[in-house]
Amino acid sequence: xxxxxxxxxxxxxxxxxxxxxxxxxxxxxxxxxxxxxxxxxxxxxxxxxxxxxxxxxxxxxxxxxxxxxxxxxxxxxxxxxxxxxxxxxxxxxxxxxxxxxxxxxxxxxxxxxxxxxxxxxxxxxxxxxxxxxxxxxxxxxxxxxxxxxxxxxxxxxxxxxxxxxxxxxxxxxxxxxxxxxxxxxxx
Amino acid sequence: xxxxxxxxxxxxxxxxxxxxxxxxxxxxxxxxxxxxxxxxxxxxxxxxxxxxxxxxxxxxxxxxxxxxxxxxxxxxxxxxxxxxxxxxxxxxxxxxxxxxxxxxxxxxxxxxxxxxxxxxxxxxxxxxxxxxxxxxxxxxxxxxxxxxxxxxxxxxxxxxxxxxxxxxxxxxxxxxxxxxxxxxxxxxxxxxxxxxxxxxxxxxxxxxxxxxxxxxxxxxxxxxxxxxxxxxxxxxxxxxxxxxxxxxxxxxxxxxxxxxxxxxxxxxxxxxxxxxxxxxxxxxxxxxxxxxxxxxxxxxxxxxxxxxxxxxxxxxxxxxxxxxxxxxxxxxxxxxxxxxxxxxxxxxxxxxxxxxxxxxxxxxxxxxxxxxxxxxxxxxxxxxxxxxxxxxxxxxxxxxxxxxxxxxxxxxxxxxxxxxxxx
Numbered sequence: 001x002x003x004x005x006x007x008x009x010x011x012x013x014x015x016x017x018x019x020x021x022x023x024x025x026x027x028x029x030x031x032x033x034x035x036x037x038x039x040x041x042x043x044x045x046x047x048x049x050x051x052x053x054x055x056x057x058x059x060x061x062x063x064x065x066x067x068x069x070x071x072x073x074x075x076x077x078x079x080x081x082x083x084x085x086x087x088x089x090x091x092x093x094x095x096x097x098x099x100x101x102x103x104x105x106x107x108x109x110x111x112x113x114x115x116x117x118x119x120x121x122x123x124x125x126x127x128x129x130x131x132x133x134x135x136x137x138x139x140x141x142x143x144x145x146x147x148x149x150x151x152x153x154x155x156x157x158x159x160x161x162x163x164x165x166x167x168x169x170x171x172x173x174x175x176x177x178x179x180x181x182x183x184x185x186x187x
Numbered sequence: 188x189x190x191x192x193x194x195x196x197x198x199x200x201x202x203x204x205x206x207x208x209x210x211x212x213x214x215x216x217x218x219x220x221x222x223x224x225x226x227x228x229x230x231x232x233x234x235x236x237x238x239x240x241x242x243x244x245x246x247x248x249x250x251x252x253x254x255x256x257x258x259x260x261x262x263x264x265x266x267x268x269x270x271x272x273x274x275x276x277x278x279x280x281x282x283x284x285x286x287x288x289x290x291x292x293x294x295x296x297x298x299x300x301x302x303x304x305x306x307x308x309x310x311x312x313x314x315x316x317x318x319x320x321x322x323x324x325x326x327x328x329x330x331x332x333x334x335x336x337x338x339x340x341x342x343x344x345x346x347x348x349x350x351x352x353x354x355x356x357x358x359x360x361x362x363x364x365x366x367x368x369x370x371x372x373x374x375x376x377x378x379x380x381x382x383x384x385x386x387x388x389x390x391x392x393x394x395x396x397x398x399x400x401x402x403x404x405x406x407x408x409x410x411x412x413x414x415x416x417x418x419x420x421x422x423x424x425x426x427x428x429x430x431x432x433x434x435x436x437x438x439x440x441x442x443x444x445x446x447x448x449x450x451x452x453x454x455x456x457x458x459x460x461x462x463x464x465x466x467x468x469x470x471x472x473x474x475x476x477x478x479x480x481x482x483x484x485x486x487x488x489x490x491x492x493x494x495x496x497x498x499x500x501x502x503x504x505x506x507x508x509x510x511x512x513x514x515x516x517x518x519x520x521x522x523x524x525x526x527x528x529x530x531x532x533x534x535x536x537x538x539x540x541x542x543x544x545x546x547x548x549x550x551x552x553x554x555x556x557x558x559x560x561x562x563x564x565x566x567x568x569x570x571x572x573x574x575x576x577x578x579x580x581x582x583x584x585x586x587x588x589x590x591x592x593x594x595x596x597x598x599x600x601x602x603x604x605x606x607x608x609x610x
Contacts, residue, residue, distance in 0.1 A: 034270065041438075042369070042370070042438030042439065043438060043439045065363065065370075067363075067370060067436055067438065068362060068363045068370070068372075068436075070434070070436040070443040070469075070471075071360075071362055071363070071370075071372035071374075071434055071436065071443075072318075073310050073312075073318035073319065074318060074319050074320070074321050074324050075263060075265070075275060075277070075291075078220060078222050078263055078265060079265055079273060079275070079295070081220075082220040082265050082267065082273075083267070083270065083273075085217075085220075086217070086218075086267060086270055099473065102529070103529070103567065103568060119528075119529075
């Protein structure tokens, strides 16, 4: 039984082959998702660069400057947050991005570097990593720990029980701590 | 058809179907994001002229009668096809839920870190307000005259079809070039463009009820121009409009400013030009905000008669030749009280002016306005907003009888209380 003539069949076969390639490419792209999004502003570029250099090389990273949201339309914030949520961890550097992203619904691991503002939280896990000089104000958590070495971090389970790490920057850098935390918790 | 070809087709079909099913089910929940916003308000004018919806039925549409309105209820859908390709749409229920509009519907392709391509029904990248028009992004409910009298973000009440200026086309965005001082962003769009099939560009019509039993048609100056042609996203000629927007964002302070331009033929014969150019500035600090826009438009027209005057003109806005228009606004706000984290009280003041330039006669859209408001965010993403407006109509001594007889006064005042939410 011949449902279609030869020309139609060739077209359908070509179309299906195209779909096959397309979905294959899309799927491959999806597999190649970013592990960590580092979120910063223009004034924190140096800190962002230091952190990106410190992160484990086997983890794929991507930086996002929230200043760029000034150029986007009113959907820009939603799209940026949704894109970040595709990653395994978001690292936010200092106060300004925390204010710009205020109220954003994050649902992946969130590390906040050098900020005690609790304007953004994740439904998955939120950990603030701050130096002793950062004013904690009325930071709300009972799950906090002070460390002087990356050896004090403990296991992944220990870390996930915390919401605040206060770092003695005389003995260990914030970047090294975050790098080690990312290494233990991002797979 | 050879048996092998049929077999290959069949196998390919099932493979493609498998990928499609996987793509649409396994990750769908993670890859679809739904957000939204809405507002409802009560508004009450005084001094506005009485209108009728339809001159044959004489159904009144009187702004001076206070009314509740569910103005907008929008849902944003963003679906990640890949991490770099997003399909997005905003479905808006406007006009008390009687109109549903896709404010935009497009696919976004992030070609590289600095290049994004967007195609479909897009928000037109002109000035700042149109790309930031939702009430949860603004401090006042009412649109500035730059977005009401010139850029067609919103039309005259009873004529507009949804809010926002969108059109079918594509935009290339070169984003975020720069470093220490700040960043530059360039958006270049090609769209169908604004258009009219009549001999004048502003061919929307409202009807003044001057008490004679014969309503008088008037062409409102309600943006250039959000009429049925543009709403249906068809182009009325072969000429495509070019829109550009260049914005600078300072690196260390919450300041951005930019220039925008638009150029395209609006008539069916592609002989009459419409040009718009403008500038914007925003200072969006945590406590203080300052916003402003300026826009000037030049409309080429060579109609010999007023096409809406056939049924008895009101003597308003009868221009059929070329003309210029300009509008500007400046708006400041300050958060006076902040408590319990997200809760605050804000005070807002805006001044705007619309200059229609056809000074020979009377034009009720030639006016200035002062708006004062206050906004109370009493819970997360939920606000109550009150605003008061006073419009001052220029050259009112030239106002013709039909305008005055329909209740139009030299000053129009308005009170509005709104409940705003986003999620």
